[in-house]
Amino acid sequence: MKTLVTTAASAALLMLSGMASADGMALAQKNACMSCHGIDKKIVGPAYKDVAKKYAGDKGAQAKLVAKVKAGGKGVWGEVPMPPNPQVSPADLNTIVAWILTLK
Template identity: 45%
Template sequence: MKKWFIMLAIAGTVYACGSNSTPPASEEKKPASGDMVQNQKGLELIGASDCTTCHKISEKNIGPAYTDVAKKYDNTDANIDYLAKKIIEGGEGVWGAIPMTPHPDVSEADAKEMVKYIMTLKK
C-alpha cells in the first residue's frame, strides 16, 4: 500500500510540474485545433476508403507517405485541385513506376477534403 501511495505522489508531482510549461522551441509544430476540426472530414474519408492500402501517414508503403506528399506540395488551391484530380483519375511517374489507382467514385469535393487533411501533416 505504501508503494502505491508513493507512486501516486510521484505521478501527481510530475503532472503538476509539467502542466504550465511551455514546449521547447525544437518541438514539432502541430496543426491548430481549428485545422484538425476543419479537416476531420478528410481524415474520415481517407479512413473509409482504400487509401491506406497503399499509403501510410509517415512512412512509404506502395505509395508515398502522406507527410512526404505534404512536404512536396505547397498548400495552395492549385495544388489541392491537382492532387484531388490525381486521387480521382490516378496517375504515374511522380513518385516512381507504380501507378496510382484511379478512384472515379470519389467526388471532387471529397477528394479536396482528403488533400486538405494531408496538407495539415506538413512539418
C-alpha cells in the same frame, strides 16, 4: 470586447481545422487510401507527409492533387501506378487532399 471577438474567431477556426483534419483522415480510411499510403511511411505509394512536403507552397496543389487522385497516375513517385478513384465524390476528395496538405 474586440479582443474577445478575435479570440472567439481564432478558437472557431482552430476547431474547424481540427474537424477537417479528422474528417480528412476518416475519409482516407473509408476510401481505402490508407491501404497504399501511410501518414509518415511509404507503403505502396508515398507517405502523406512526403506529399505535403513536396507540394508545400504550391498554390495550385489542392486542384492538382484532387485531379490526380480522381484520374490516377504514374511516374511522379515511382513506377507503381496509382489507380483512378472515380467513386470518391469531389467533396470527399477535396477534404482528403486538404487534410494531406496540412501534414508536417
